[in-house]
Amino acid sequence: MKTRKITSEEREKAFKQPRKPEVIEKQKLDVRYHIEDFEVEDRPRRFLEAFAAILKHTNYRLALDHYIRMSAKCSRCATNCQVYQATGDLRDIPCYRSELLLSVYRRHFTLGGMLKGRALGTGHLTDEKIQEMADSFWDCTACRRCAMECPSGIDHGLITHLGRFILSEIGIAPRALVVSTREQLEGATGNTSAIPVPALVDTLEFLEEDMFEEKSVEIKFPMDVEGADYVFFPAVSDFLMEAETLMGIAAVFTATGDSWTTGTGYFDGINYGLFYSDRMLERVVKKVDAETRRLKGKNILIGECGHASRSAKYFIPTYCGGDDAYPVINIMEYTHRVWKEGRLKLDPNVVTEKVAYHDPCNIARQRWIIEKPRELLKAFCKNYVEMTPYGDENICCGGGGGTVSIDEIRPYRTTIGGKLKADQIRKSGCEILVAPCANCKKQLRELVEDQGIDCEVVGLHDLIYKAIIFDESMVEKKEEESVNIEDKE
Amino acid sequence: MESLLDFARGPLFRFSFAVMILGLARILFLDLYNAYQAYRRAGDRNIPWGLVIKRSLEWLFPVRRVFHNRPVYSIFSILFHVGLLLVPIFLYAHVRLWKDAVGINWLTLPYEVAYGLTVSTIVFGAALFIGRVISKSSSFLSRKQDYLWPIVLLIPFITGFVCAHLGVGSRLYNTMMLIHVLAGNFIFILIPFTKIAHCVLMPLSQFISTLAWKFPPETDDAICITLNKKGAPV
Ligand code: SF4
Secondary structure, three states, X not given: OOOOOOOHHHHHHHOOOOXXXXXXXXXXXXXXXXXXXXXXXXXXXXXXXXXXXXXXXXXXXXXXXXXXXXXXXXXXXXXXXXXXXXXXXXXXXXXXXXXXXXXXXXHHHOHHHHHHHHHHOOOOOOHHHHHHHHHHHHHOOXXXXXXXXXXXXXXXXXXXXXXXXXXXXXXXXXXHHHHHHHHXXXXXXXXXXXXXXXXXXXXXXXXXXXXXXXXXOOOOOOEOOOOOOEEEEOOOOHHHHOHHHHHHHHHHHHHHOOOEEEOOOOOOOOOOHHHHOHHHHHHHHHHHHHHHHHOOOOEEEEOOOHHHHHHHHHHHHHHOOHHHOOOEEEHHHHHHHHHHOOOOEEOOOOEEEEEEEOOOHHHHOOOOOOHHXXXXXXXXEEEEEOOOOOHHHOOOOOOOOOHHHOHHHHHHHHHHHOHHHHHHHHHHOOOEEEOOOHHHHHHHHHHHHHOOOOOEEEOXXXXXXXXXXXXXXXXXXXXXXXXXXXXXX | XXXXXXXXXXXXHHHHHHHHHHHHHHHXXXXXXXXXXXXXXXXXXXXXXHHHHHHHHHHHOOOOOOOOOOHHHHHHHHHHHHHHHHHHHHOHHHXXXXXXXXOOOOOOOOHHHHHHHHHHHHHHHHHHHHHHHHOHHHHHHOOHHHHHHXXXXXXXXXXXXXXXXXXXXXXXXXXXXXXXXXXXXXXXXXXXXXXXXXXXXXXXXXXXXXXXXXXXXXXXXXXXHHXXXXXXXX
């Protein structure tokens, strides 16, 4: 699928600089996302020091060595990048983006490169080059779709990931992500949305009342239950913004009767470390692991969120015990399983609109969960349409790689990053777009709004909440109880 | 000329061939050694082998991929690679040289097939070169070696074709043959040090890209210590 290049008006809108000139001057860095003040002197040296430290303690050398030998510069990746398609700017070709960092590696960390560089006196890392990387790595949504088209098997998303990590070590990282992560790791509330526990408890009680009114069933959000089968970590922003998704999840557990819990010690699945720093990635997953341990839970259950799911699924084993780590599952896997087992009933007459499903890159690219949500949707949505390409070839919402949380680049995200997705949504003609990811949902809502597409963006469990059928006995319970109360009175 | 040709076909060939084999063995070894180290250090050692193998095969035998994106370019590239691999290895004249020298023998291409493949390799190689020059995206990315390789690779094909199929006089034949052998030797020497190394590294790519996401545990602390950031705020 292809999209057209943006017009010059769109370009102007997308690349509007949201930062004040004096800040740019002071920070000596002309990027479009806000950055907290950092040391500006001697950046190239510090960049190289950070790069060296990271290489020393990680596995990145493996990929870098392989890639510098392999890269054939065929430009095939260009055909798959939604950013390049929209901007038409040759510097947005994934292979060029990767070369920014690969050239630093070749020049400063390989023998041949060092000798050649010294002999010719060329290739020094400069402030300009750092500027280019700081720009380029945050223009990329780290969706890794380009890797699917690279005959040499180069994962440009991995290079973006590493590039951002090194930059963050010298203080260049979007303020939005850093501030949230600081609150999560060091703040009083311990989560990215800064929700205090009493507010969380209030919110959930309020939702429980709401659900009782709507469904006449006692649907609970169990808190701090020890020994539960599933300890639940949604994107914490769901507690503020995605009530329907959470209600759907609670409803499923009520229907099945399985034990699950949210821990008041830690309840945030978000992990911006995946987007800008492996060090933060490690710290955050360790919090998830610690809370599960505290509650003596059996499984880690991640809510509807792509990056939260990927960080837990792939990095809990990495940082928290390998094969002995807690099993991680995504809520869609659970719901699909209980539905297959016949423990979840869905009414096929409730959702009549045209529904499409959007694959979050972090869930689908490695073919983790693709068909399960589709099977569920097709089972109760009368009018399901597919957007192609999908699955591991899906098109990114345009807010991937943490860029969705950077509010100041919304015009960029909805004009460039999400342009191809907008075309795809329009083409499908869907009225409801299901996106089981907090980030995708935020981005897609902004996208349809800015692009003038008439379509509602919801989570998978929002629809399940609408369609769920409870056992008669559960519904009657409420009436019986109210009769009992009346009797007592 | 004759003695020069003998030298190029004899000691020089043995030397360049050895450079190629040893060079490729070295980078293959380094790659595998890096992979072993990475695997050993990784906190999570689950490799989704099914997916890795599937994606590797898809690129080694890129049939499904062909019509996916840039079909013309892809078909040209595939046909170019087919000739590039088959002709040098299975050409009757080459196989006979091996047989005479070391006594090993293998299948050879029928004359017509060799003829067709040589021509197609030359045509598609030239087309790829032109494509690289005129495509905005390719030329933007291209380094010197990306332009030079198609030309260098075509020299032995063109000269070989002249010698084998055009029935030229002995003087021209010898000149062409000398260029043919020298170019071949030159290519052998360059292979391990340039992007053509992908001829041995390519099968490992998907595996390496997958393994590269398997990070070692406890890197936060280690990096903090190295960078003197222990205890620094987030
Ligand atoms: S990861 Fe996605 S956005 Fe980034 S270069 Fe590749 S295709 Fe483009």
